[in-house]
Amino acid sequence: MARIQFDKEKVLESATNAFWRLGYTATSMHTLVEQTGLKPGSIYLAFGNKEGLFRESLDYYAHQSLDNLEATLAQYNSVEEALPDIFMSFIEESCQSEYCSCFLVKSQLELTDQQTELRDHVSQQLRRVESLYFESFLKNNTESEARAKATSVMLHIFGIRVYGYHSNSKEQLIDALRLGLPWLSWKAEH
Amino acid sequence: MARIQFDKEKVLESATNAFWRLGYTATSMHTLVEQTGLKPGSIYLAFGNKEGLFRESLDYYAHQSLDNLEATLAQYNSVEEALPDIFMSFIEESCQSEYCSCFLVKSQLELTDQQTELRDHVSQQLRRVESLYFESFLKNNTESEARAKATSVMLHIFGIRVYGYHSNSKEQLIDALRLGLPWLSWKAEH
DNA sequence: CAAATTATTGAGTGATCATTCAAAAAGACT
DNA sequence: AGTCTTTTTGAATGATCACTCAATAATTTG
Numbered sequence: 001m002a003r004i005q006f007d008k009e010k011v012l013e014s015a016t017n018a019f020w021r022l023g024y025t026a027t028s029m030h031t032l033v034e035q036t037g038l039k040p041g042s043i044y045l046a047f048g049n050k051e052g053l054f055r056e057s058l059d060y061y062a063h064q065s066l067d068n069l070e071a072t073l074a075q076y077n078s079v080e081e082a083l084p085d086i087f088m089s090f091i092e093e094s095c096q097s098e099y100c101s102c103f104l105v106k107s108q109l110e111l112t113d114q115q116t117e118l119r120d121h122v123s124q125q126l127r128r129v130e131s132l133y134f135e136s137f138l139k140n141n142t143e144s145e146a147r148a149k150a151t152s153v154m155l156h157i158f159g160i161r162v163y164g165y166h167s168n169s170k171e172q173l174i175d176a177l178r179l180g181l182p183w184l185s186w187k188a189e190h
Numbered sequence: 191m192a193r194i195q196f197d198k199e200k201v202l203e204s205a206t207n208a209f210w211r212l213g214y215t216a217t218s219m220h221t222l223v224e225q226t227g228l229k230p231g232s233i234y235l236a237f238g239n240k241e242g243l244f245r246e247s248l249d250y251y252a253h254q255s256l257d258n259l260e261a262t263l264a265q266y267n268s269v270e271e272a273l274p275d276i277f278m279s280f281i282e283e284s285c286q287s288e289y290c291s292c293f294l295v296k297s298q299l300e301l302t303d304q305q306t307e308l309r310d311h312v313s314q315q316l317r318r319v320e321s322l323y324f325e326s327f328l329k330n331n332t333e334s335e336a337r338a339k340a341t342s343v344m345l346h347i348f349g350i351r352v353y354g355y356h357s358n359s360k361e362q363l364i365d366a367l368r369l370g371l372p373w374l375s376w377k378a379e380h
Numbered sequence: 381c382a383a384a385t386t387a388t389t390g391a392g393t394g395a396t397c398a399t400t401c402a403a404a405a406a407g408a409c410t
Numbered sequence: 411a412g413t414c415t416t417t418t419t420g421a422a423t424g425a426t427c428a429c430t431c432a433a434t435a436a437t438t439t440g
Contacts (some may be wrong), residue, residue: 005417023300025215029398039419040399046417050398101299108355109296110213113288123356144365151366155349162348163341165298166313175334176341180370195387219428229389230429236387240428 008046011036016057020103023110024054055121061103062125069132079136081185083153088190090157091173094164105161130154149183156180198236201226206247210293213300214244245311251293252315259322269326271375273343278380280347281363284354295351320344339373346370 014035018027029050033040047053069086076082093099100106104122111119130150137146156177163173178186204225208217219240223230237243259276266272283289290296294312301309320340327336346367353363368376 022302023213023215025213026300026302028396030396041401041420042418044399098303100302105352106299108352109291109299110216112212112216112290119356126356147362148365148369151353151362152370155353155366155370156345158349158352159345159347162295162298162352163345166309166316172337172341175338176345179338180342180345218426220426231390231431232388234429 006038006042006046011038011046012057012060015053016061016103019054019057020061020106021100023106025110051118055118058104058107058118058122058125062128065104066125066128066132069129073132073136078140078185079133080140080183083181083184084186084190087156087160087177087181088174090160091164091170094160094173095168095170099164101161101165102157105158126154129157152181196228196232196236201228201236202247202250205243206251206293209244209247210251210296211290213296215300241305241308245308248294248297248308248312248315252318255294256315256318256322259319263322263326268330268375269323270330270373273371273374274376274380277346277350277367277371278364280350281354281360284350284363285358285360289354291351291355292347295348316344319347342371 014037015032018031018035022031029040029043032038032043032050032053036043038046043053047056072086073079073082076085104126108119108122108126111122113119130153133153134146134150137149141149160173160177167173174190178190204227205222208221208225212221219230219233222228222233222240222243226233228236233243237246262276263269263272266275294315298309298312298316301312303309320343323343324336324340327339331339350363350367357363364380368380
């Protein structure tokens with residue numbers, strides 16, 4: 001079968017899904033073979049090993065997230081107007097029954113010092129998100145204001161990614177976000 | 191050897207340490223046998239199984255954390271004065287090389303729907319922390335203010351527990367906390 | 381001081397883990 | 411068409427997984 005290959009996009013999507021739900025360690029090759037439809041040998045030829053498939057899954061997820069964030073920001077006049085809607089969608093997400101936080105956040109916390117390379121990879125992707133917010137804030141803020149606001153936004157995003165895992169109280173989260181991020185352009189209906 | 195037993199406190203401390211660093215799935219019974227000094231049979235007699243030891247480790251950690259928090263709050267006139275120091279110690283913690291976030295937060299994110307019992311257990315412990323803050327805020331705030339402030343504090347704590355895993359910039363975190371929690375009694379030296 | 385009770389030991393269990401590889405299959409190239 | 415190159419296959423590998431249990435040791439009880 002020289003040349004013809006499986007659909008890498010679909011394989012990464014299902015692998016990402018498995019790793020996201022179960023975590024890196026708890027996802028067995030058996031599960032990955034089941035979910036991707038690939039045979040063990042094919043996975044090892046294409047990705048080297050389980051860690052290789054995990055790394056590509058992380059990249060796939062991060063790339064999608066950043067693209068999605070950029071597209072969302074482009075729809076608004078300012079990041080201050082975009083963020084309330086972004087946070088609302090995060091809260092909605094967290095109320096769904098099959099919610100499993102953010103793949104990057106979960107991976108960041110699962111990986112140990114023995115997996116430095118992978119962990120740094122995740123850190124880098126998370127920093128990219130913060131950089132995107134930072135750059136956006138620079139339009140209407142001084143550099144130090146923009147930096148503090150970007151970090152504060154990240155803290156709140158991380159907070160929701162954890163908080164949403166054990167609580168379903170939408171109003172409580174919205175009130176807390178309005179309290180912690182009063183400088184955002186919250187609208188009445190939020 | 192009827193009656194005489196191993197030091198449960200020490201066993202739980204080392205088990206907690208292993209689970210905290212490596213996570214539930216990645217901590218093998220072999221590691222636990224090594225770290226606790228107990229033989230497999232003793233662990234199974236005392237804790238039933240790996241999950242039992244994990245649950246008791248979670249309780250051990252949560253109990254310590256809550257005791258510690260209560261003791262800290264007692265040293266201050268108000269929770270608003272205590273929190274800046276508490277947050278500063280969280281930030282200091284997160285800058286240490288062997289930092290591995292908060293055991294409860296990590297566990298919360300690792301556990302899946304298949305481990306509902308364990309996950310609910312962790313959620314309950316986290317809610318206890320929030321309740322403690324809520325009760326403290328009630329002294330100087332209306333109920334709805336106190337609730338929003340307690341949730342906001344939890345979001346920031348969770349945020350640091352994740353953020354601290356990939357960044358070492360103390361100043362940046364402090365600026366973000368001052369921005370997100372301006373109603374706390376921050377002192378000049380913070 | 382026996383007898384009964386309970387804790388400890390650690391080799392051993394089958395299951396599952398990540399990974400390999402020789403054989404077969406499917407284009408590509410000449 | 412025939413050869414070459416690359417992909418797919420899936421059974422097999424040894425390692426490690428959580429867990430068990432019969433034998434042993436320590437302490438309490440009568």
